[in-house]
Amino acid sequence: MSQQSSHLNLRGHVIKTLLAVQNGQSLTSVLSQHLSLVGERDRALFHELTLGTLRQWHALKAITLPLLTKPLNNETVESCLYLGLYQLLCTRIPAHAAISETVTATKQLGFEALSGVVNAILRRVSRETEEFGEALDQAHGLPSWLFKRLKKDWPEHLQVLSVELKLAAPLTLRVNERQVSREEYLDILDEEGIDAHPCEWSDVGIILDQSVHIPHLPGFEEGGFSVQDEHAQLCATLLPNLDDKIVIDACAAPGGKTAHILECYRPKKLYAVDHDTKRLSRVSENLERLALNQYAPVEILTADATVWSAPEQADCIILDAPCSAIGVVRRHPDIRLLRQSTDIQQTVELQKQILNHMWQQLKVGGSMLYITCSILKAENEHQMIDFFNTHTDAQEIKLNVNWGIEQIHGRQLLPQQGHGDGFYYCLIQKI
Numbered sequence: 001m002s003q004q005s006s007h008l009n010l011r012g013h014v015i016k017t018l019l020a021v022q023n024g025q026s027l028t029s030v031l032s033q034h035l036s037l038v039g040e041r042d043r044a045l046f047h048e049l050t051l052g053t054l055r056q057w058h059a060l061k062a063i064t065l066p067l068l069t070k071p072l073n074n075e076t077v078e079s080c081l082y083l084g085l086y087q088l089l090c091t092r093i094p095a096h097a098a099i100s101e102t103v104t105a106t107k108q109l110g111f112e113a114l115s116g117v118v119n120a121i122l123r124r125v126s127r128e129t130e131e132f133g134e135a136l137d138q139a140h141g142l143p144s145w146l147f148k149r150l151k152k153d154w155p156e157h158l159q160v161l162s163v164e165l166k167l168a169a170p171l172t173l174r175v176n177e178r179q180v181s182r183e184e185y186l187d188i189l190d191e192e193g194i195d196a197h198p199c200e201w202s203d204v205g206i207i208l209d210q211s212v213h214i215p216h217l218p219g220f221e222e223g224g225f226s227v228q229d230e231h232a233q234l235c236a237t238l239l240p241n242l243d244d245k246i247v248i249d250a251c252a253a254p255g256g257k258t259a260h261i262l263e264c265y266r267p268k269k270l271y272a273v274d275h276d277t278k279r280l281s282r283v284s285e286n287l288e289r290l291a292l293n294q295y296a297p298v299e300i301l302t303a304d305a306t307v308w309s310a311p312e313q314a315d316c317i318i319l320d321a322p323c324s325a326i327g328v329v330r331r332h333p334d335i336r337l338l339r340q341s342t343d344i345q346q347t348v349e350l351q352k353q354i355l356n357h358m359w360q361q362l363k364v365g366g367s368m369l370y371i372t373c374s375i376l377k378a379e380n381e382h383q384m385i386d387f388f389n390t391h392t393d394a395q396e397i398k399l400n401v402n403w404g405i406e407q408i409h410g411r412q413l414l415p416q417q418g419h420g421d422g423f424y425y426c427l428i429q430k431i
């Protein structure tokens with residue numbers, strides 16, 4: 001790849017990354033490979049163009065269709081066009097630079113003959129940015145299967161939701177209260193000249209108002225904070241007191257919630273389980289950096305939560321289930337292209353299996369917190385209706401909070417501009 005890619009300009013590298021996602025690879029799996037070919041000072045722009053184009057992908061597609069006299073049938077040229085349009089309509093990059101760099105990349109990638117079409121479309125749009133900008137804003141920008149589902153699940157929120165999902169999410173920290181309070185850390189950031197403000201719902205959360213390189217923030221190496229979405233930080237606030245309790249984090253990797261538990265409590269024993277060994281290694285790394293191992297004996301285990309038998313029954317189980325992740329598409333915009341409607345039923349089935357099996361690992365009187373970062377009712381409210389219908393020993397503990405939308409069971413948080421992602425929480429007690 002490097003030989004073929006060495007002659008590419010920055011847009012060429014972005015297009016290659018977009019192409020990999022179009023071909024089914026996750027952004028995380030290809031990003032570092034492509035970033036390594038981009039010069040240090042171009043990396044921020046590379047990120048912005050790649051993530052931004054993916055966020056607007058379906059909206060860009062919608063406004064491009066009327067401009068084509070016949071279907072393109074060429075994924076590379078499709079990526080070139082959307083990247084060009086994204087620069088013209090969503091960034092301050094001067095039009096002449098956006099067009100010439102993108103057309104050059106189209107040629108570098110071997111599509112000299114089609115570069116004329118790319119050039120013509122981009123020039124036309126650059127002359128009519130206002131009209132095309134409006135059309136882009138009005139396009140819901142969701143794959144049609146997802147649009148239909150969200151329309152069914154959230155008819156009254158649909159319009160706002162589709163706009164919210166196209167925006168970038170804020171960069172949010174969770175301070176490690178074992179080391180520093182939120183107020184102290186806000187002062188430290190202020191002294192360093194870094195703009196930030198406290199989160200609204202999480203009392204350990206901080207939103208950064210400017211882009212930063214995380215490892216360069218004060219206290220990173222010492223474990224003063226983690227990067228975590230505000231709505232994900234609410235998990236620890238919903239749990240009962242876990243001091244001296246047996247706790248299982250059933251889908252723990254990469255350990256965001258495991259670490260938060262240890263920042264708040266001293267369990268008698270904490271099992272952090274996940275079936276993905278590679279992701280699980282990040283749990284140990286995180287606990288080490290945050291210096292949290294001293295607060296409980298922690299056992300980190302590679303195991304399948306649909307069959308794993310806990311060595312002892314738990315007082316509390318945190319089940320942050322594998323899900324469609326539609327609630328976090330702002331941070332992972334490749335999900336828009338990768339997720340298919342047929343995946344949802346399979347995911348719901350897996351969640352059901354994990355729920356059923358982990359329920360057996362819970363003591364009578366114990367509680368389980370079911371979590372997803374999805375906004376689809378099939379994985380959340382409907383999953384819980386089914387669970388309560390099939391488990392007569394389960395009783396919901398209503399969450400006494402003032403955030404989110406109350407559901408028949410549990411509460412749903414939708415992604416919100418400047419705030420957290422889409423999360424669902426339901427607390428269940430075994431009776």
Ligand SMILES: C[S@@+](CC[C@H](N)C(=O)[O-])C[C@H]1O[C@@H](n2cnc3c(N)ncnc32)[C@H](O)[C@@H]1O
Nearest residue numbers: 251252254255256257274275276304305320322
């Ligand atoms: C939403 S993520 C967990 C995030 C984590 N709780 C955190 O806060 O950092 C879901 C996890 O479930 C894991 N998973 C999926 N299927 C599983 C299974 N059958 N058994 C155990 N873990 C599974 C995935 O590897 C993934 O790490």
